[in-house]
Amino acid sequence: MANMSLEKTKMNEQLPDIRNKNYSEVALGYTPEQALNEASRCLNCKNPACVGGCPVNVPIPNFIKKIQEGDMQGAYDELSSANALPAICGRVCPQENQCEGKCVRGIKGEPVGIGRLERYVADWALENNVASAKTAPSNGKKVAIIGSGPAGLTCAGELAKKGYSVTIFEAFHVAGGVLSYGIPEFRLPKAIVQKEVDNLKKLGVDIELNMVIGKILSIDEIFDMGYEAVFIGTGAGLPNFMNIPGESLVGVFSANEYLTRINLMKAYKENNPTPVYKSKKVAVLGGGNVAMDAARCAKRQGAEVHIVYRRSEAELPARAEEVHHAKEEGIIFDLLCNPVMIEGDEQGKVKSMKLIRMELGEPDASGRRRPVPIEGSEFEMDVDTVIVAIGTSPNPLIRSTTPGLDTNKWGCITTGEDGSTSREGVFAGGDASTGAATVILAMGAGKTAAKSIDEYLQNK
Numbered sequence: 001m002a003n004m005s006l007e008k009t010k011m012n013e014q015l016p017d018i019r020n021k022n023y024s025e026v027a028l029g030y031t032p033e034q035a036l037n038e039a040s041r042c043l044n045c046k047n048p049a050c051v052g053g054c055p056v057n058v059p060i061p062n063f064i065k066k067i068q069e070g071d072m073q074g075a076y077d078e079l080s081s082a083n084a085l086p087a088i089c090g091r092v093c094p095q096e097n098q099c100e101g102k103c104v105r106g107i108k109g110e111p112v113g114i115g116r117l118e119r120y121v122a123d124w125a126l127e128n129n130v131a132s133a134k135t136a137p138s139n140g141k142k143v144a145i146i147g148s149g150p151a152g153l154t155c156a157g158e159l160a161k162k163g164y165s166v167t168i169f170e171a172f173h174v175a176g177g178v179l180s181y182g183i184p185e186f187r188l189p190k191a192i193v194q195k196e197v198d199n200l201k202k203l204g205v206d207i208e209l210n211m212v213i214g215k216i217l218s219i220d221e222i223f224d225m226g227y228e229a230v231f232i233g234t235g236a237g238l239p240n241f242m243n244i245p246g247e248s249l250v251g252v253f254s255a256n257e258y259l260t261r262i263n264l265m266k267a268y269k270e271n272n273p274t275p276v277y278k279s280k281k282v283a284v285l286g287g288g289n290v291a292m293d294a295a296r297c298a299k300r301q302g303a304e305v306h307i308v309y310r311r312s313e314a315e316l317p318a319r320a321e322e323v324h325h326a327k328e329e330g331i332i333f334d335l336l337c338n339p340v341m342i343e344g345d346e347q348g349k350v351k352s353m354k355l356i357r358m359e360l361g362e363p364d365a366s367g368r369r370r371p372v373p374i375e376g377s378e379f380e381m382d383v384d385t386v387i388v389a390i391g392t393s394p395n396p397l398i399r400s401t402t403p404g405l406d407t408n409k410w411g412c413i414t415t416g417e418d419g420s421t422s423r424e425g426v427f428a429g430g431d432a433s434t435g436a437a438t439v440i441l442a443m444g445a446g447k448t449a450a451k452s453i454d455e456y457l458q459n460k
Helices: 032-039 060-068 072-080 086-092 114-127 150-161 190-202 219-224 255-264 289-300 320-328 439-459
Strands: 142-146 165-169 206-208 229-232 252-254 281-285 304-309 332-335 337-344 350-363 369-373 379-382 385-388 426-428
Touching: 032 060, 032 114, 060 072, 060 114, 072 086, 072 114, 086 114, 086 190, 086 439, 142 150, 150 165, 150 190, 150 229, 150 439, 190 206, 219 229, 229 439, 252 255, 255 289, 255 385, 281 289, 289 304, 289 320, 289 385, 304 337, 350 385, 426 439
Parallel strands: 142 165, 142 229, 165 206, 229 426, 252 385, 281 304, 281 385, 304 332
Antiparallel strands: 337 350, 350 369, 350 379
């Protein structure tokens, strides 16, 4: 019998005053009973709008029906048939704007907790060492993937299943891209990322670490090594700054650097060789998910933390869940404020920040109301650390070392809908071609490119 409750089955979480002092996962996942209760809220629609809302087209009603039937292997088979990284997506995907946003149960109540159920099934598979999908026989063709973030991992997995010999070239010493360096442990445990990477290795994917393409090898040299196609999934790791006075002071960080030190290099651990700045009062500039991640990490380091954002709460681009968690953990939101300059002391360290209050005017090109400064409203905030989290751009290394590769004015690689670029045999996707976006959109691009690479090589 269907569960007609208007509310999702709640997921257990660490208490705010406990979790804001540790890096253990905040959300604790469903129990079998909770998962069955939530799965029974799904109506198994004949024309499921939720599937169309998923960038990788997971057969959502099918895998949820298997949960209802108690067939966890079947549920995982349905889920993994379309999603190469389900345990990750179940944790960080913005379902409220995608699959759950299309769920008919959301018309008169809360949508089905699709993301929570996805996480439950994927975690069951990881805990029970469920075998990876079978691959087709080798077709003798080699494909190179540059970057091991969500786009690269997805593209690699799809091609390996089709029988291609796939090598991923990763610049860092650990695979995962933004999944490893950008998203904090309390949202996405790195053990989960590693297990998903290990599953790809079981498919035969080779991962070469510490390989900075554009320095160690060029794309032309990769082709000379016998690879017949290349996929560029290098993400958007170049931080943007506000270009205000004082951004070169000691104590000013890009969110990328701060999060990389915390997440990938474990700077939060005592006596770790990679230090992190010991702050008393931190201002995080920005209102997206990266800003929330940086703020929540700084809070766990013992600082008083302020989110400084130039629009109102209604315009915050971060997931509502992340904003909610940040507030619960004691993050202070200074909205409708914009920094004017950062001031330093005699040693060149941050001592304060000058801000101006804002009001919202007419909508701009993004559709959000444009923030306008209020004359005479300047004020100072005493801080010793400023973390800039206002967005990122693609690193110029690939485009500057690859003749004939077209990019747009923002430095993003220009691609067709199929992921093809201006260079024959070279495909791209994810943040490298769109600018900073979500994990699942990058995965969708990787999946599209894999299909295009297969068609290209079969017809070559």
